[in-house]
Amino acid sequence: MDMAKQTAAGALKPHSSHWGAFRAGWQGDTLVVEPHPADPDPSPILGNFAAALRHKARIARPMVRRGWLERGPGPDSARGRDEFVPVSWQKALDLLAGELARVRDAHGPRAIFGGSYGWSSAGRFHHAQSQVHRFLNVALGGYVRSVNSYSAGASAVIIPHILGNYEEMTKHNVTWEQIVEHTGLCLSFGGMAVKNSAVASGGVSRHIERGSMKAAAERGCRFVLIGPLRDDLPEEARAEWLTITPGTDTAMMLGMAHTLVAEGLHDRAFLASRCTGWEKFEPYLTGQADGQPKDAAWAAAICGIPAETIAQLARDAAATRTLISMAHSLQRAEHGEQPVWMAIVLAAMLGQLGLPGGGYNYALGAIAHYGRRFNAVPVASLPQGRNGVPDFIPVARISDLLLNPGQPFDYNGQKLTYPDIRLVYWAGGNPFHHHQDLARLRRAFAQVDTLVVHETSWTATAKHADIVLPCTMTLEREDIGGQTTDPLLIAMHRLAEPYAEARDDYSIFADLAERLGKREEFTEGRDARGWLRHLYERxxxxxxxxxxxxxxxxxxxxxxxxxxxxNPDDGGPLRAFHNDPEGEPLSTPSGKVEIFSETIAGFGYDDCPGHPAWLAPQEAPAAERPLWLVANQPWTRLHSQLDFGGTSADSKRRGREVMRIHPRDAEARGIAEGDIVRLFNARGACLASAALSEVVSPGVVQLATGAWYDPADPAEDNPLCVHGNPNVLTRDAGTSRLAQGCTGQLTTLEVEKFTGNLPPIRAWDPPAEG
Incomplete structure (x- = not known):
């Protein structure tokens, strides 16, 4: 009996996603999806499921790129331009097992990159990243891995130097409960957009952020949004909006810090007892070191906010319980480490680090994990085994890795070398969404011998692969959804039969492991249901x-x-440190807040000195590219997932992603509401539909990431993307030599009305077969 008939009576079964728990069932041929009844603010992204389940973009059977099939492994610029040949599962797995064995035996596991990103499924077992890493470890002895994330590439490296354990300082610190009860002023640099907190790895059963901000504002908490987009805080926060020049938050914070010192408002006792390095930072702040006081007037000239506003905000922060929150977005830019560090220093100067509802919480609101209590019991995940390869890259350096084998690079005080990668195995994730400068990424993927992709749908990454294996969607399998900060564990029931010949990642890897003589080691004798029982037992x-x-x-x-x-809302290690700095030191080298870091200073990086500093970006508006582009997360999907789903597809206009532009900037360019426009700079160009909006600051345009890359002519080296993927425009360079994080949030460009014949949209079409 098929799933539609089983649930025809209208019974809804539980399931979960990264954007919320839900229940679903079939009414005739229609999948009905309802949010979890306890969720006060469910995400509209749930609306993507029904249309996506049997969409033409789904991959129906194993496919091999014709050039690879005929000529064998090797670098090939035809990737992304070639047709595909359907093959049986047996042939696909035989070919792949043979290629894995060839690379392992000829070059060793150091020649294999295990590419994956952790957002493929909320399930703790059918988690593609864990599955592929377990397989590569068990069956091949390891792989070259990536570290950190595109979202927090700079902050995850610098926070441990300055404040302590990254996970503790983000997840186990200030909660929404504390904000509702205690916070008097919330300075939100970059905002706390509820589109971001709609999402949580492993799922979330209740979206509480909007309601918490509403309750805090009604009590009297004052929210101040510092950023270029007004809707980066919800209306319920009743926020004041200060429009800032993108990428200049560090300068503004320095101006506030100078006011605190000049007016004697900083907490000298806290700086003396719980911080180290103030005596080295203060001369820079006051100008004694370089002749330039970092006062409010200096900051105003850089960030575009009036000097008196900056100074008064510093006074207000010193007069009440103040929380400084900082979005991921600030550190996804050149010198992204600096605003993270300076925000910590500003909070330390106020003496409120660790106080309930006060101090500093990095990325609060950036994801639904943060600002919540921890569970008192563990939520298990699939063990990945031991990786025998020590080599790694920061995750945003994938193009550098493939284009520069054997070349050195800096990372967090280490001098490392890019391995010579022959095979890339990607399961879970779409680098043609996450990565920057897509023309460069195409050249990078052309260098490897073989690119293998597990996918549900024909993403651009799948279209650039050599071997494509069709996978089930989350609705087509059983799993367990849960997270360390969500109080519900969800039994994710199967809601649909697998599409065409799609198979679970686990069964694919089990059969591959068998061909490599490692099936028992990979499966440990368990089928998928057996693993669910095993993981639940913990x-x-x-x-x-x-x-x-x-x-x-x-x-x-x-x-x-x-x-x-x-567990109780105890404020975590930062609260304990505030209350007892000697008995509960931080996990920094000094055990204190490091305003000046001897460790970082010792690395000798000119792009990340020993204390926070204003470092002007290399890329700034110029005559040929006068506008800032903010390439942020979308409202209508998680990253690029289910871009073809109902909510995402309905948000597009004339089939293209929507770009927001201030009416003043639009008028200067002859652009009207709904026009198709061309966004361009020296790296590339894309088309989008223009929406005129005063929610966007003058001088700024905003285009969300996640529209699938759709080159007008794939045969060109740097084709026009006709669908609206901003990463054809963004810069592929690290935040600094310290973290090498992603800088894809900001770039500069020009926009013009598109007057040519509109190219068709083919982003969701399967590639040609032959």
Missing amino acids: TRAALAERGDPAPSFEEFWALGELALPQ
């Missing part, structure tokens, strides 16, 4: 040890969800 045993209800796996599966106990 949570069940912990519940039983606490004396809490601990249902069996079968009982949990029948219930559909399980409430998990949570």
Whole structure:
């Protein structure tokens, strides 16, 4: 009996996604999706599922690129331009196992890059990143890995130097409960957009951010948004909006810090007892070191906010319980480490680090994990085994890796070397969404012998692959959804039959492991349901040890969800440090807040000195590219996932992504509402539909990421993207030699009305077969 007939009576089964728990079932041939009934602010992204399940973009069967099939492995500029040949599963797996063995035996596992990104599924077992890494470790002895994330590439490296453990300082610090009760002033640099907090790796059962800001504002908390986009805080926050020149937040913070010192408002006792390096930073701030005081007037000339506004905001921050929040977006730019560091220093100067609802919380609102209590019991995940290859790259350096084998690079005080990669295995993720300068990425992927991709749909990454293996969507398999800060564990029931010949990643890897003589080691004798029982047992045993209800796996599966106990809201290590700096030191080298870092200073990086500083960007508006582009996260999908789904597709106009532009800038260029426009700079160009909006600052245009890359002529080296992918425009360079993080949030460009014949949209079409 098929799934549609099983649920025809209207019964809804539980499932979960990164953008929320939900229930779904079939009414005739229609998939009905309803948010979890306890969710006060469900995400509209749930609307992408129904149309996506059987969309033409789905991959129906294993495919091999014709050039690879005929000529064998090797560098090939035809990737992304070639047709594909359908093959049987047996042939595809035989070919792939043979190629994996060839690369392993000829070059070693150091020649294999395990590319993946962790957003493919909310399930803890069918998590493509864990699956591919486990397979490469068990079956091949390891792989070259990536570290950090595109979202937090700079902050994840610098925060441990300055404040302590990154996870603790983001997840286990200030909560929304504290903000509702205690915060008097929230300075939100870059905002806390609810489109971002709609998402949480592993799922979320209740979206509380909008309601929390509403409750705090009604109590009297004052929210101030510092950023170029007014809707980066919801209306419920009743926020004041200060429009800032993109990328200049560090200068503004320095101007505030100077005011605190000049007016004697900084907490000298806190700086003396809980910080190190103030005596080295203060001369820079006051200008004693370089002759330039970093006062409010100096900052105003850089950031575009009046000097008196900057100074008054500093006074206001010193007069109440103040929380400084900083979005991921600020550090996804040149010198992205600096605003992270300076925001910590500003909070330290106020003496409020660790206080309830005060101090500093990096990326609060950037993801739904943050600002919540931790569960008192673990949520298990698939063990990945031991990686025998020590080599790694910062995740945003994939093009550098493939284009520069054997070349040195700097990272966090280390001098490393890019390995010579012959095979890239990508399962989960779409680098033609996440990565910058897509023309350069195409050249990079042309260098390898073989690119293997597991995918549900024909993304641009799949179209550039040599071997493409069709995978199930989350709705087509069973799993367990959960996260360390969400109090519901979800039994993710299967809601649809697999599309065409699609298979679960696990079954694909199990059969590949068998061909390589490692099936038993990979599966440990378990099928998928056996693994779910095994992973659930860790949570069940912990519940039983606490004396809490601990249902069996079968009982949990029948219930559909399980409430998990949570720990008290204790403020984590930063609260403990505030209360007892000697007995509860931070995990920094000094055990204190590092205003000046001897470690970082010792690295000798001119693009990341030993204390926070204003470093002017290399890329700034110029005559030929006078506008800033903010390439931020979309409202209508998670990254590029299900771009062809209902909510995402309905948000486009004339089939293209929507770019927002201030009416003044549009008028100067003869652009009207709804016009198709061309965005361009020296790196590339794309088309989008123009929306005139005063939500966007003058001098700024905003185009969300995630529209699938759609080259007008794939045969060209740097073709026009007709669909609206901003990463044809963004710069592929690291934040600094310290972190080598992604700088894709900001770039500069020009916009003009497009007057030629409109090219067709083919982003979601399967490639040619032959």
